[in-house]
Amino acid sequence: MERASQDISLSDKKREDLLMLLKSAQAEYRHIPRAFIVDTAKALGLPENQVFGVASFYAFLSVEPLGKHVIRICQNLPCYLKNSRMIIDSVKKKIGIIPGETTPDGRFSLELVSCIGACDVAPAMLVNHDVHGNLTPQRISEILNTYD
Amino acid sequence: MPEKQIVSMNCGKIDPDNIDTHIDQGGFKALQKSLEKMTPEDIINEIKTSELKGRGGAGFLCGTKWELARKAGENQKYLICNADESEVGTFKDRHLLAKDPFTLIEGIAITAYAIGAQTAFIYLRAEYHFLLDLLTNAIEQAKEKGFLKHLAVQIREGAGAYICGEESALMNSIEGRRGESRYKPPFPTEKGLFDKPTIINNVETLMNVPQIILNGGEWFKTIGTGNSRGTKVFSISGDVEKPGVYELEMGSPVKELVVTLAGAKNIKAVQVGGASGSIIPFDQLDTPLSFETLLGSGGVIVFNNERDITDMVHQSMIFLSEESCGKCTPCREGTEVMIEIFRRLEIGEGVPEDMENLEALSEAMMLSSLCGLGQAAPIPVLDSLKYFRSEYEDRIEKSQILRRLPRSIA
Ligand SMILES: Cc1cc2nc3c(=O)[nH]c(=O)nc-3n(C[C@H](O)[C@H](O)[C@H](O)COP(=O)(O)O)c2cc1C
Numbered sequence: 001m002e003r004a005s006q007d008i009s010l011s012d013k014k015r016e017d018l019l020m021l022l023k024s025a026q027a028e029y030r031h032i033p034r035a036f037i038v039d040t041a042k043a044l045g046l047p048e049n050q051v052f053g054v055a056s057f058y059a060f061l062s063v064e065p066l067g068k069h070v071i072r073i074c075q076n077l078p079c080y081l082k083n084s085r086m087i088i089d090s091v092k093k094k095i096g097i098i099p100g101e102t103t104p105d106g107r108f109s110l111e112l113v114s115c116i117g118a119c120d121v122a123p124a125m126l127v128n129h130d131v132h133g134n135l136t137p138q139r140i141s142e143i144l145n146t147y148d
Numbered sequence: 149m150p151e152k153q154i155v156s157m158n159c160g161k162i163d164p165d166n167i168d169t170h171i172d173q174g175g176f177k178a179l180q181k182s183l184e185k186m187t188p189e190d191i192i193n194e195i196k197t198s199e200l201k202g203r204g205g206a207g208f209l210c211g212t213k214w215e216l217a218r219k220a221g222e223n224q225k226y227l228i229c230n231a232d233e234s235e236v237g238t239f240k241d242r243h244l245l246a247k248d249p250f251t252l253i254e255g256i257a258i259t260a261y262a263i264g265a266q267t268a269f270i271y272l273r274a275e276y277h278f279l280l281d282l283l284t285n286a287i288e289q290a291k292e293k294g295f296l297k298h299l300a301v302q303i304r305e306g307a308g309a310y311i312c313g314e315e316s317a318l319m320n321s322i323e324g325r326r327g328e329s330r331y332k333p334p335f336p337t338e339k340g341l342f343d344k345p346t347i348i349n350n351v352e353t354l355m356n357v358p359q360i361i362l363n364g365g366e367w368f369k370t371i372g373t374g375n376s377r378g379t380k381v382f383s384i385s386g387d388v389e390k391p392g393v394y395e396l397e398m399g400s401p402v403k404e405l406v407v408t409l410a411g412a413k414n415i416k417a418v419q420v421g422g423a424s425g426s427i428i429p430f431d432q433l434d435t436p437l438s439f440e441t442l443l444g445s446g447g448v449i450v451f452n453n454e455r456d457i458t459d460m461v462h463q464s465m466i467f468l469s470e471e472s473c474g475k476c477t478p479c480r481e482g483t484e485v486m487i488e489i490f491r492r493l494e495i496g497e498g499v500p501e502d503m504e505n506l507e508a509l510s511e512a513m514m515l516s517s518l519c520g521l522g523q524a525a526p527i528p529v530l531d532s533l534k535y536f537r538s539e540y541e542d543r544i545e546k547s548q549i550l551r552r553l554p555r556s557i558a
């Protein structure tokens with residue numbers, strides 16, 4: 001992790017590329033490593049705290065390592081009306097962690113998020129970039145088993 | 149007023165992966181007409197005649213905005229298509245993008261020509277990453293067909309932040325900054341993205357443009373109501389049988405969307421415009437859906453008789469607080485304090501002053517918040533206090549009874 005910038009090229013990058021760079025780092029390392037923040041700040045000529053400020057602002061970026069698969073369950077009204085709390089409970093039970101945590105084997109992270117624009121198939125969740133809708137507690141195992 | 153398809157007319161009729169199917173339906177004729185037979189001023193005049201207003205929530209007149217950008221004395225200008233769609237209960241842009249990316253690209257190409265932008269960005273929310281390939285492919289196909297000679301269209305993906313749908317926060321995000329709102333003025337038409345004149349329009353707004361160019365602004369004005377021309381694409385969810393996306397003529401009654409099309413029963417209330425949208429009780433379902441009355445981004449959530457309104461508003465406030473960018477105090481602190489009040493009401497610790505406090509706080513937030521998030525956050529609170537006051541009173545009364553009980557029983 002020391003030379004983070006080897007995998008993601010930082011040459012010729014501008015401030016406007018920052019969000020894209022951080023997203024690449026997130027995809028590559030499952031979080032934004034400290035070293036990457038330092039290198040990126042240097043490459044873009046920005047203070048480190050500004051890079052950190054951006055990295056910590058967005059829900060899809062994390063400065064703490066996340067699991068291989070990130071489960072994001074929608075907690076907003078249309079999903080809430082369709083019993084999203086039951087879905088949250090069954091995911092918690094299935095993988096044994098609470099929102100904000102990562103399983104010890106690093107397979108899953110669990111987060112509660114704002115509306116993902118799938119309210120017509122509420123309750124809904126994202127696993128990585130896949131949308132899963134019309135969830136029932138029964139279907140949770142089936143879905144999560146497809147992510148190993 | 150029946151369903152009427154202008155924006156979504158090609159949805160389901162074309163193959164979103166194949167531009168030829170779109171051209172077969174008359175696609176890109178409006179762009180050809182614009183580039184070959186019209187000056188940018190002609191286009192702006194046509195849009196002004198149509199009285200098209202923005203579909204992203206604020207409802208600003210498009211033609212007026214475009215003219216400001218057109219006249220701004222800068223060479224470099226930008227067009228941004230706002231595909232951040234993060235209003236709770238809203239998914240119509242997702243539907244439109246997935247079913248017909250080409251009409252959007254055509255609308256972008258015409259608009260960019262009209263305002264004089266050589267670069268257009270589509271800001272796509274991270275949650276819609278699954279649409280990225282489809283959209284990229286559609287842009288490539290339009291380029292190959294020679295439709296984008298005057299314009300570079302680039303996609304920028306968000307990273308999960310509701311506030312980035314607000315135009316100034318969105319521009320900060322494209323610039324690689326925290327997605328915080330900016331103080332206005334300056335307005336984007338003057339100093340927007342990278343300090344250059346910028347036009348930001350919603351997906352649905354831009355998708356109206358080709359049909360207006362083809363059929364004329366006067367034609368568009370015959371549809372809808374006096375202050376709301378054309379149609380609106382609605383997203384409906386909650387306690388309904390058929391949640392989904394429906395396009396209706398502006399001015400259609402709430403009942404038509406909610407009952408006739410979506411099949412709602414035992415309705416208690418309807419919230420129009422997302423988490424900070426207005427709430428109307430069941431006996432006002434004849435209210436027309438329009439800028440004059442109720443609209444927002446067209447996200448409609450239905451609550452049936454079993455729902456507790458204070459619980460609904462509490463849930464909305466949790467969202468608004470979570471998504472407040474935190475830059476201004478009234479919004480950041482106001483949403484927090486409101487949540488605290490709703491939480492107490494829920495657990496039986498309400499006090500009689502709660503209602504007055506909510507009202508006073510609402511007024512302060514509406515007056516002094518930096519952007520639309522904090523300014524609109526109190527709307528459902530005030531509406532629920534107006535139409536469902538007895539539910540607050542019941543909760544407060546229950547709290548008082550609980551307090552009078554000896555501790556061992558409570
Ligand atoms: C908190 C907040 C969130 C917003 N979210 C969106 C959004 O997701 N999509 C959108 O098109 N407009 C959104 N807007 C409105 C934009 O600021 C802007 O008015 C709009 O994109 C202009 O396009 P239009 O005139 O075509 O509607 C939001 C505004 C606020 C205050």
Ligand code: FES
Nearest residue numbers: 074079115118119
């Ligand atoms: S509220 Fe859950 S997807 Fe919209």
